[in-house]
Amino acid sequence: MIVIGGGAVGLCAAEALADRGCEVTVYESDRCGAAASAGNAGWVTPSLATPVPGPGVIMASLRWLTDPSGPLWIRPSLSREMLDWIARFMVSCRPPVHRRGLIALQRAAALAGPAFDALAARGIEFEQHVEPLLFPAFSQPELEYLGNMVDELRRAGSAQHLERLSADELRSLEPSLSEHVLGGVAAHDERRVRPESLPAGLHRALIGRGVAVLEHAPVTRLDRRGREWLVESPAGSRRADAVVIAAGVASASLLAPHGVGLPIAAAKGYSRTYEPDPTGPRQALYLEDPKVAISVFDGGVRVSGTLELGARALTLSPRRLAALTAAAQRALPGWRMPARPRDWAGMRSLSPDGLPYIGPVPGLDGVHLATGHATLGITLAPLTGQRLAAMVVDGARDELMSAFDPARAVRRPQ
Numbered sequence: 001m002i003v004i005g006g007g008a009v010g011l012c013a014a015e016a017l018a019d020r021g022c023e024v025t026v027y028e029s030d031r032c033g034a035a036a037s038a039g040n041a042g043w044v045t046p047s048l049a050t051p052v053p054g055p056g057v058i059m060a061s062l063r064w065l066t067d068p069s070g071p072l073w074i075r076p077s078l079s080r081e082m083l084d085w086i087a088r089f090m091v092s093c094r095p096p097v098h099r100r101g102l103i104a105l106q107r108a109a110a111l112a113g114p115a116f117d118a119l120a121a122r123g124i125e126f127e128q129h130v131e132p133l134l135f136p137a138f139s140q141p142e143l144e145y146l147g148n149m150v151d152e153l154r155r156a157g158s159a160q161h162l163e164r165l166s167a168d169e170l171r172s173l174e175p176s177l178s179e180h181v182l183g184g185v186a187a188h189d190e191r192r193v194r195p196e197s198l199p200a201g202l203h204r205a206l207i208g209r210g211v212a213v214l215e216h217a218p219v220t221r222l223d224r225r226g227r228e229w230l231v232e233s234p235a236g237s238r239r240a241d242a243v244v245i246a247a248g249v250a251s252a253s254l255l256a257p258h259g260v261g262l263p264i265a266a267a268k269g270y271s272r273t274y275e276p277d278p279t280g281p282r283q284a285l286y287l288e289d290p291k292v293a294i295s296v297f298d299g300g301v302r303v304s305g306t307l308e309l310g311a312r313a314l315t316l317s318p319r320r321l322a323a324l325t326a327a328a329q330r331a332l333p334g335w336r337m338p339a340r341p342r343d344w345a346g347m348r349s350l351s352p353d354g355l356p357y358i359g360p361v362p363g364l365d366g367v368h369l370a371t372g373h374a375t376l377g378i379t380l381a382p383l384t385g386q387r388l389a390a391m392v393v394d395g396a397r398d399e400l401m402s403a404f405d406p407a408r409a410v411r412r413p414q
């Protein structure tokens with residue numbers, strides 16, 4: 001078996017396949033874990049397992065478009081692929097479509113924590129914190145939004161413990177919160193992993209098990225050779241009867257030569273990682289209005305957010321980075337944020353319905369996809385690996401994963 005892409009998703013797929021006794025080779029064009037899986041917030045978060053498209057998102061996006069430091073920005077593009085993507089995204093904002101996606105993501109995210117436990121039980125080492133995620137509100141509309149969020153998650157079948165908290169209760173949990181906090185929500189049953197530590201732990205374990213992990217080995221082409229696939233790379237070509245494409249936003253370019261169109265867009269985000277300071281936060285916080293995540297890890301606090309749709313380059317925007325700092329400082333005014341944070345940008349891969357693509361590619365026997373995880377690639381990486389390995393090895397049909405079947409969206413070869 002060959003896995004293309006050494007991010008969290010590809011390495012989890014490789015680990016799960018190797019665990020089932022398959023001979024696996026991983027091709028990674030750069031270093032494992034150096035792309036989207038590096039500087040993100042690292043949350044394993046059932047409470048935020050909602051599709052990006054949803055009711056109200058288009059109106060909110062239009063409002064944010066005029067705010068250069070707002071949390072969402074769409075790069076103007078008249079390409080046929082992008083216009084098609086946007087048309088599909090708009091359809092996915094309709095309440096019934098959004099609701100179906102929400103239910104599917106909630107069902108999957110409920111199994112995300114146990115999938116991390118299973119990974120740890122198989123000896124994979126990574127930094128993990130099992131602690132609630134706090135959603136403080138600083139305005140009445142934000143507080144109402146959080147109340148509606150809890151109701152919507154419950155209606156979608158979430159059994160997660162979501163607790164409404166008063167301002168005092170929140171401040172006793174996180175004393176550095178501004179006195180302007182009005183109340184909020186604590187999402188229990190959440191955890192976060194230091195994202196850099198997950199691919200690193202998987203990589204170590206794969207090497208230890210004798211898996212070939214080829215770094216600086218970009219796959220340039222997939223070619224059919226009888227019943228097998230020839231995976232071509234300047235680092236050496238190999239054949240396999242099954243291929244998993246987990247190449248993030250680049251996945252579509254490997255399918256295009258076969259006439260398979262995969263609607264996927266890049267959605268850039270940023271993070272700033274600060275040295276720890278005693279005045280800083282102790283808890284993971286999500287600031288709903290600016291859509292900013294604050295993650296406390298061993299030896300660092302990370303502030304992350306922003307979704308730049310259709311972004312092409314990983315350039316760092318000083319304005320957007322400053323907006324992250326400003327949002328964190330408003331919520332935590334006493335935090336003496338150290339100067340010179342470590343800045344980072346990464347590309348999420350986003351399908352128009354906001355759901356990942358996990359499963360076989362129609363028309364290309366033996367080729368499977370594991371991408372499009374958008375804001376949930378860390379949350380769902382171990383579960384994706386587990387379920388995908390069962391599909392590849394046993395040909396198992398997976399009811400839980402059926403909502404993520406690539407067949408719902410790909411344009412098939414003629």
Ligand SMILES: Cc1cc2nc3c(=O)[nH]c(=O)nc-3n(C[C@H](O)[C@H](O)[C@H](O)COP(=O)(O)OP(=O)(O)OC[C@H]3O[C@@H](n4cnc5c(N)ncnc54)[C@H](O)[C@@H]3O)c2cc1C
Pocket residue numbers: 004005006007008009010027028029030031032033034035036037038039040041042043044045217218219220246247248249250251267268269270271293304305306345346347348349370371372373374375376377378379380
């Ligand atoms: C600011 C920000 C915050 C986030 N916070 C969270 C969070 O809190 N929780 C969460 O669950 N998710 C979060 N995410 C999303 C998460 O980062 C991604 O969904 C996840 O990292 C995707 O993993 P991946 O393995 O699919 O992609 P990647 O990590 O991008 O890996 C894909 C790999 O494929 C390689 N590749 C590409 N083309 C080829 C080729 N031709 N040949 C070989 N290799 C190739 C790339 O080099 C790359 O290493 C966040 C994202 C951002 C940007």
